[in-house]
Amino acid sequence: MKHPRVAIQTADFNLADEVAALRANDARVGAVCSFVGTVRDRNDGASVATLELEHYPGMTEKAIEAMIDAAQQRFDIFGARVIHRVGLLQPLEQIVLVAVTSAHRGTSFQACEFLMDYLKTQAPFWKRELTPRGSRWVDARVSDDAALARWGIATGNSA
Amino acid sequence: MDLTILYFASVREAMGRSSESLQSDAATLGQLRDALIARGAPYDVALARGKSVRMALDQVMRDEASPLAHGSEVAFFPPVTGG
Numbered sequence: 001m002k003h004p005r006v007a008i009q010t011a012d013f014n015l016a017d018e019v020a021a022l023r024a025n026d027a028r029v030g031a032v033c034s035f036v037g038t039v040r041d042r043n044d045g046a047s048v049a050t051l052e053l054e055h056y057p058g059m060t061e062k063a064i065e066a067m068i069d070a071a072q073q074r075f076d077i078f079g080a081r082v083i084h085r086v087g088l089l090q091p092l093e094q095i096v097l098v099a100v101t102s103a104h105r106g107t108s109f110q111a112c113e114f115l116m117d118y119l120k121t122q123a124p125f126w127k128r129e130l131t132p133r134g135s136r137w138v139d140a141r142v143s144d145d146a147a148l149a150r151w152g153i154a155t156g157n158s159a
Numbered sequence: 160m161d162l163t164i165l166y167f168a169s170v171r172e173a174m175g176r177s178s179e180s181l182q183s184d185a186a187t188l189g190q191l192r193d194a195l196i197a198r199g200a201p202y203d204v205a206l207a208r209g210k211s212v213r214m215a216l217d218q219v220m221r222d223e224a225s226p227l228a229h230g231s232e233v234a235f236f237p238p239v240t241g242g
Contacts, residue, residue, distance in 0.1 A: 037242055054168055055241070056167055056234060056236070058218055059215055059219070059234070062218050084241060095242070096242055119241060120239075120241065120242040121239065122239065123239060123242075124167065124215070124220075124239050124241075125239055125240065125241025125242070126167060126168035126169075126237065126239065126240050127240045127241070128168075137168060137237065137240075138240045139238075139240070140211075140239065144242075157213070158238050159211060
């Protein structure tokens with residue numbers, strides 16, 4: 001069975017295992033690029049004790065599948081794997097993985113960044129921070145819209 | 160027509176519920192938002208004009224001009240903050 005491209009899960013993931021599965025038996029691959037997002041203990045000047053991630057089940061998976069399709073049309077990549085965790089997460093924990101394979105490094109670097117920029121502004125996830133002063137929803141950043149705009153894709157997520 | 164409405168994150172909290180089924184004659188997502196606001200609390204606050212509210216229709220991000228159909232699944236939520 002083909003390895004699934006997208007997983008939304010509460011459990012942690014192992015980067016080495018995911019990369020191994022992504023490039024298994026594919027001798028065309030000459031480059032693997034991966035990005036791992038982790039939980040910081042500070043955000044916008046406040047210390048963060050716990051991060052809570054909410055998502056839209058069903059739509060989340062579809063949206064990320066569509067992003068990977070877009071990446072495959074745009075870049076000459078062989079495979080892609082996206083894992084996003086939901087639920088309660090503590091500082092130091094892993095939140096998100098994006099990994100892609102291609103023949104040459106430039107393609108993998110670009111496709112990995114494209115997928116992360118896309119995910120930040122188009123995948124239905126919401127973060128809530130639990131701080132010593134109570135909980136607050138994380139605000140969308142204009143800089144994330146600008147990051148996606150570099151690829152010629154307009155978004156008004158933070159507007 | 161019958162619609163299923165979902166609310167997420169801060170919009171869900173402002174609504175005090177995560178979903179509901181309702182009937183509406185609204186032709187578009189934007190018209191539905193206005194019709195709900197006109198119902199008063201809690202819609203008028205949760206979906207208020209001037210507030211950043213994004214919408215999905217049948218699990219795809221759409222703008223307010225998008226046409227609704229019988230049985231549509233509509234979602235209202237704040238700007239996304241994953242990654």
